[in-house]
Amino acid sequence: MSDLSTDQVLAQTRAWLERAVIGLNLCPFANGAYLKNQVRIVVSDAKHLDGFLDTLDAEIQHLRETPASVTDTTLLVHPGLFADFLVFNDFLNVVDAVLEEHDAVGEFQVVAFHPEFLFEGEAPDDMSHYTNRSPFPMLHLLREDSLSQAIDAYGDTDAIPLRNQRVLRELGLTRWQALLSDK
Numbered sequence: 331m332s333d334l335s336t337d338q339v340l341a342q343t344r345a346w347l348e349r350a351v352i353g354l355n356l357c358p359f360a361n362g363a364y365l366k367n368q369v370r371i372v373v374s375d376a377k378h379l380d381g382f383l384d385t386l387d388a389e390i391q392h393l394r395e396t397p398a399s400v401t402d403t404t405l406l407v408h409p410g411l412f413a414d415f416l417v418f419n420d421f422l423n424v425v426d427a428v429l430e431e432h433d434a435v436g437e438f439q440v441v442a443f444h445p446e447f448l449f450e451g452e453a454p455d456d457m458s459h460y461t462n463r464s465p466f467p468m469l470h471l472l473r474e475d476s477l478s479q480a481i482d483a484y485g486d487t488d489a490i491p492l493r494n495q496r497v498l499r500e501l502g503l504t505r506w507q508a509l510l511s512d513k
Contacts, residue, residue, distance in 0.1 A: 339373045339409045342465040347371075347405075349509050354501070356461055356494050359480040368402035373409065379421075382411055383428065389471055390432050404471040412467035415446035425469060439477060441470040457498040460506055461491070 334342075347369070352361045363369050372389060376382040389404050412418035422442055429435050443464035452458050481487050498506070 334409055336373045336375070339407060339466060340371055343371055343373075343405065343407055343468070345512070346465050346510060350460075350506075353509070354494075354497055356497075358484055358490065359477070362480075363402045363476075366399075366402075368398070368400065370401045370404040371407065372404060373407045374411070376408065376411065379411070382408055383424070386425070386428055386469065387432070390428070390434055390438065393438065393471060393473065394434075398473055398476055402473060402476050405468050406471060407466050407468040409466040412444065415444050415448060418442070418444050418467050437474055439472045439474055441472065443468045443470065455503075457501065457503065457506070458495040460498045461494045465510070 347360070347364065351357050352364060355361075360369070370389075370392070372385065374382050374385045376385055386406060389406055393401060393404060412421065419442070422440070425440050425442075429438060429440065441462075443462050444467045445463055445465060447459050447462040447464075448454065449456075449459055449462070501509075
């Protein structure tokens with residue numbers, strides 16, 4: 331379990347979102363929802379996986395009951411439950427099952443972020459992994475309708491991952507760390 335307070339976890343998550351995701355334009359759709367205060371950040375303090383799954387259930391329900399104009403997307407953060415990336419990565423199969431259980435496939439999409447995120451086929455020290463590296467393990471719950479609208483408005487989304495890889499490789503690890511540093 332993390333020794334950080336909920337406020338500290340929220341502050342670090344917001345700093346990552348503002349400086350990296352929005353600041354480096356890693357997700358061209360994030361800025362609009364963030365500026366409209368439509369990004370909900372929920373920090374789970376569940377002691378066990380069952381408790382975290384209860385929080386995930388509650389967030390799916392919250393998104394269903396709340397208009398996108400109020401909460402368009404949720405970042406569900408757990409600072410201590412998933413220290414090991416491979417365990418977290420395997421857990422994503424459970425997340426997929428939860429979406430099926432809620433009959434939410436096609437309604438919501440989940441994108442995973444983790445401090446040790448690794449893309450298969452990339453060198454372990456490649457900066458491309460940082461497109462999905464966050465200060466804490468988190469699930470990003472997206473509304474499929476909102477995502478479709480953003481993609482339609484944006485155009486060629488296939489270029490986004492390649493652009494992000496290039497930006498992060500040019501940035502390098504030292505500048506990435508400085509970007510997220512509070513110093």
